[in-house]
Amino acid sequence: MRRALAGISFGVTLVITLSFLVPLGLLVRSQARERVTATAEQQATALAPLLAFTRQPGEVRQVLAETDPQGRRLSVRLPDGQFAGTPHAPRAELLRAVRLRKTSSLDVGGGWVYLHPVVLPGGGVAVIEAYADEDELTEGVATSWAVMSALALGLVVGSVLVADRLGGGVIRSARGLSRAAHALGAGDLMARVEPHGPAELREAGAAFNGMADRVTQLLAVERELIADLSHRLRTPLTALRLEAERLGGTTDVRRLTAAVSELESEVDTMISAARTPLASSALPDEDHEPGFCSVTELVGRRLDFWGVLAEQQHRSCTREVTSEATSVRMSQEDLATVVDTLLGNVFRHTAQGTALCVRVERSAQAVLFTVDDAGPGIVDPHSALARGVSEGGSTGLGLNIADRAVRDAGGRLGIARSPMGGARVQVSLPLVTPKGDAQGRAVRRRARGLLAR
Structure with missing residues (x-):
C-alpha cells in the first residue's frame, strides 16, 4: 500500500508538472525568438533613412560596419543590384521584395532573415536584410529548460518522499489498530492502541480503546453476576444434600445424592472461573x-x-x-x-x-x-x-x-x-x-x- 501511494503521487505530480512545463518551455523559446527578431527589425528600420542620403556602396558599408561590427547581421541590396554586406536571403526572395515592395521574413539555412524594402527618390528600391543565426534565436532557451527540468524533478521527488512519509504513518497506524483488534478478538482484554496518524485513524483508535474498555467492564460485570449466583446456589444445594442423607440409602436417594454432587462440582467450577483474574482468564492457553x-x-x-x-x-x-x-x-x-x-x-x-x-x-x-x-x-x-x-x-x-x-x-x-x-x-x-x-x-x-x- 505504501508503494502504491508513492506511485500514485509520482504519477499525479509528473502529469501536473509536464502539463505546466511543456507549455512554459515552448513559451520561453518563443519569447527568445521574438526578442531577437524584434531587435533585427529595429536595426533594419533604423537604416532606412540613411539610404535617402547616399547610395554609394562604400558609404553604406561604412555605416553597416558601425552598426554591425561583426558584419554578420545586416546587409543592403542597392537598386543597381550591388550588395553592401553579406546577404543570406535567396536571390529570388530579394527580387520578390523589390517587386512587391513589402516587408517579409523567412527561415533560411542556419537562421532567419528579415527583408525591408525602401523606396528611394527616383523610384529605385533598396532592400535592407537583417539576419539572425540559430544560436541567437535559441540563446538562453537551453539554460531555461534545464532550470525548469531541475525544478520539475525536485517537485516529483519531493512529492514522492512526502507521500511515502504520509503513507508510512497511515500504514503504521492502521497496522497497529489491526494488531490490537486481532489481539482483542483472541482474548487479550488488555490490548489497546496509541492513536496516531491522520485524524480519522486517531478517532478510530480512540473508539477502539473505548470499545475495549466497555467490553472489559461488561465481562467483569458478567463474571461478578456468575459468582454471585453460584454462591447463592450453595445454600439450597447444601440443604438438598442434607435432606437426601436424612432419607436413607435407597437407590433413588443415592441417585439424587450423585446428582447433587455433580451440581455442586459444576457450581465450584463456576466460582473458580469467576475468581480467576479477568485478563488472564481471557488469554488463550497455547x-x-x-x-x-x-x-x-x-x-x-x-x-x-x-x-x-x-x-x-x-x-x-x-x-x-x-x-x-x-x-x-x-x-x-x-x-x-x-x-x-x-x-x-x-x-x-x-x-x-x-x-x-x-x-x-x-x-x-x-x-x-x-x-x-x-x-x-x-x-x-x-x-x-x-x-x-x-x-x-x-x-x-x-x-x-x-x-x-x-x-x-x-x-x-x-x-x-x-x-x-x-x-x-x-x-x-x-x-x-x-x-x-x-x-x-x-x-x-x-x-x-x-x-x-
Whole structure:
C-alpha cells in the first residue's frame, strides 16, 4: 500500500508538472525568438533613412560596419543590384521584395532573415536584410529548460518522499489498530492502541480503546453476576444434600445424592472461573489441549443414570451403541453436558410414557450420537439453537450450550424429524485416536517453538 501511494503521487505530480512545463518551455523559446527578431527589425528600420542620403556602396558599408561590427547581421541590396554586406536571403526572395515592395521574413539555412524594402527618390528600391543565426534565436532557451527540468524533478521527488512519509504513518497506524483488534478478538482484554496518524485513524483508535474498555467492564460485570449466583446456589444445594442423607440409602436417594454432587462440582467450577483474574482468564492457553473421551462409554454411563427415571416414567428407552472405538477430542465434562442436555430435553418436553431411542454409530471419519423421541417434535429447529429462544417454558440455553460445545470440538449438531414421529437431534464429532493426536500435539508444539525463535 505504501508503494502504491508513492506511485500514485509520482504519477499525479509528473502529469501536473509536464502539463505546466511543456507549455512554459515552448513559451520561453518563443519569447527568445521574438526578442531577437524584434531587435533585427529595429536595426533594419533604423537604416532606412540613411539610404535617402547616399547610395554609394562604400558609404553604406561604412555605416553597416558601425552598426554591425561583426558584419554578420545586416546587409543592403542597392537598386543597381550591388550588395553592401553579406546577404543570406535567396536571390529570388530579394527580387520578390523589390517587386512587391513589402516587408517579409523567412527561415533560411542556419537562421532567419528579415527583408525591408525602401523606396528611394527616383523610384529605385533598396532592400535592407537583417539576419539572425540559430544560436541567437535559441540563446538562453537551453539554460531555461534545464532550470525548469531541475525544478520539475525536485517537485516529483519531493512529492514522492512526502507521500511515502504520509503513507508510512497511515500504514503504521492502521497496522497497529489491526494488531490490537486481532489481539482483542483472541482474548487479550488488555490490548489497546496509541492513536496516531491522520485524524480519522486517531478517532478510530480512540473508539477502539473505548470499545475495549466497555467490553472489559461488561465481562467483569458478567463474571461478578456468575459468582454471585453460584454462591447463592450453595445454600439450597447444601440443604438438598442434607435432606437426601436424612432419607436413607435407597437407590433413588443415592441417585439424587450423585446428582447433587455433580451440581455442586459444576457450581465450584463456576466460582473458580469467576475468581480467576479477568485478563488472564481471557488469554488463550497455547499448551492446553482438549481431552479425549469415548462416546460409547460416556453415553452408556449417562443412560444408566437416566434409565432409572425412564423406568419410573414408563418410557421405552432403546439403546443402540456400537462396540467399536469411538474416541473424540472432547472432555468428558463437555460431552456429558451435551448428552445430558439432549436426554434431559426429552424428559422435560415430552409426556411421561413417550418412547426414546439413543444411538451411537461410527463411520470412517466421525462418531454419530443420535437421540430420537416420539414426542411432538421441534417446530423451528433453527430458533431452537439460538441463545435465549425457548419453547415450552425452558430457558432457551440448553441446546445453544450443547451446540457451542460440539462446534468447539469441530463437530456439528443438527435437528430434524425423527422416524418415531418426534424430534431427532444428531451430533457428529470427528473421530480421532489419542496416539495420532499426541503426535499432532508434538508437531504443533515444535512449530510454535520455531515461530517463537
